[in-house]
Amino acid sequence: MTASAPLEIAGPAAPPRSNGELVFAEPWESRAFGLAVTLYDAGAFEWSQFQAALIAQIAAWERAHPAGECFSYYGCWLAALESVLAEAGMITSHDIADRAAVLAARPPGHDHDH
Amino acid sequence: MTETTSSERLPIELRTEALEQLLTERGLVDPAVMDKFIQMYETAVGPMNGAKVIAKAWTDPEYRERLLSEGTAAIAELGFKGSQGEHIVVIENTANTHNVVVCTLCSCYPWPVLGLPPSWYKDPAYRARMVREPRTVLAEMGLELPADTEIVVRDSSSEVRWLVLPERPAGTEDMSEEQLAGLVTRDAMMGVAKVSAP
Numbered sequence: 001m002t003a004s005a006p007l008e009i010a011g012p013a014a015p016p017r018s019n020g021e022l023v024f025a026e027p028w029e030s031r032a033f034g035l036a037v038t039l040y041d042a043g044a045f046e047w048s049q050f051q052a053a054l055i056a057q058i059a060a061w062e063r064a065h066p067a068g069e070c071f072s073y074y075g076c077w078l079a080a081l082e083s084v085l086a087e088a089g090m091i092t093s094h095d096i097a098d099r100a101a102v103l104a105a106r107p108p109g110h111d112h113d114h
Numbered sequence: 115m116t117e118t119t120s121s122e123r124l125p126i127e128l129r130t131e132a133l134e135q136l137l138t139e140r141g142l143v144d145p146a147v148m149d150k151f152i153q154m155y156e157t158a159v160g161p162m163n164g165a166k167v168i169a170k171a172w173t174d175p176e177y178r179e180r181l182l183s184e185g186t187a188a189i190a191e192l193g194f195k196g197s198q199g200e201h202i203v204v205i206e207n208t209a210n211t212h213n214v215v216v217c218t219l220c221s222c223y224p225w226p227v228l229g230l231p232p233s234w235y236k237d238p239a240y241r242a243r244m245v246r247e248p249r250t251v252l253a254e255m256g257l258e259l260p261a262d263t264e265i266v267v268r269d270s271s272s273e274v275r276w277l278v279l280p281e282r283p284a285g286t287e288d289m290s291e292e293q294l295a296g297l298v299t300r301d302a303m304m305g306v307a308k309v310s311a312p
Binding site: 035072078091095103104 | 124125126127128129130131132133134135136137140142143144147148149151152155156160197219220221222229230233236237238272
């Protein structure tokens with residue numbers, strides 16, 4: 001991510017903030033959030049399953065506490081979602097890694113849509 | 115790139131994008147529905163909802179009773195319901211007792227009234243330390259409580275999602291419900307701040 005337009009901090013076009021903080025720190029966090037909520041709404045899993053997976057991911061991060069790595073709540077959230085989907089036989093982490101590798105190979109500038 | 119486990123060597127934004135593509139292609143996620151949810155939690159659902167609940171409780175004694183006895187139902191009366199709005203229990207802060215909310219295991223939070231949780235609420239340090247040394251953590255967050263105020267730490271879970279009914283500040287007797295709602299902050303409804311008169 002390089003040059004981007006400065007954020008408007010007041011007025012109708014301002015990004016939503018709760019007490020001065022953006023609801024999502026980065027765009028991928030909102031996508032990870034939206035995927036879980038949408039899948040749950042469509043009946044793909046019970047919320048309790050997802051929550052148990054989220055608790056497990058957070059606990060695993062706290063046990064390992066990788067040196068120098070900041071805690072990422074939505075990182076744990078995404079990992080929890082992946083594990084629930086894998087358990088349900090919907091999508092494996094292998095599928096995701098393969099597709100991510102394809103996306104990583106795109107030429108720079110492919111997503112300049114704004 | 116940060117150090118990650120072997121299955122997550124690619125940047126997380128790419129993994130997220132890959133997952134979204136796969137789920138969309140397989141018809142498991144409708145992108146329009148997903149955008150609607152994201153937009154809802156970014157703009158329509160937030161602490162302003164909870165503030166209306168608190169202001170009503172401050173001005174309507176019967177509503178206050180209902181709110182303290184049946185949180186989720188009383189909140190639904192104002193139209194606020196939905197995911198993570200089940201099992202909301204409202205607890206009152208008084209001059210002698212101060213309640214503060216944490217979720218030690220993850221980040222259970224009453225979305226319909228407060229929106230999505232702020233980063234400090236999800237932080238491992240907050241979740242661990244608020245239980246062990248609430249007075250110190252509250253002071254660090256700018257809330258110094260008198261030594262004789264009892265602090266009760268409320269641990270939210272999927273069975274109980276706590277919401278604090280803060281004390282109505284002195285000097286607000288002449289304010290309308292709407293004006294009062296403008297004073298109530300998210301942090302006060304989590305118990306890490308008090309509501310101040312304007």
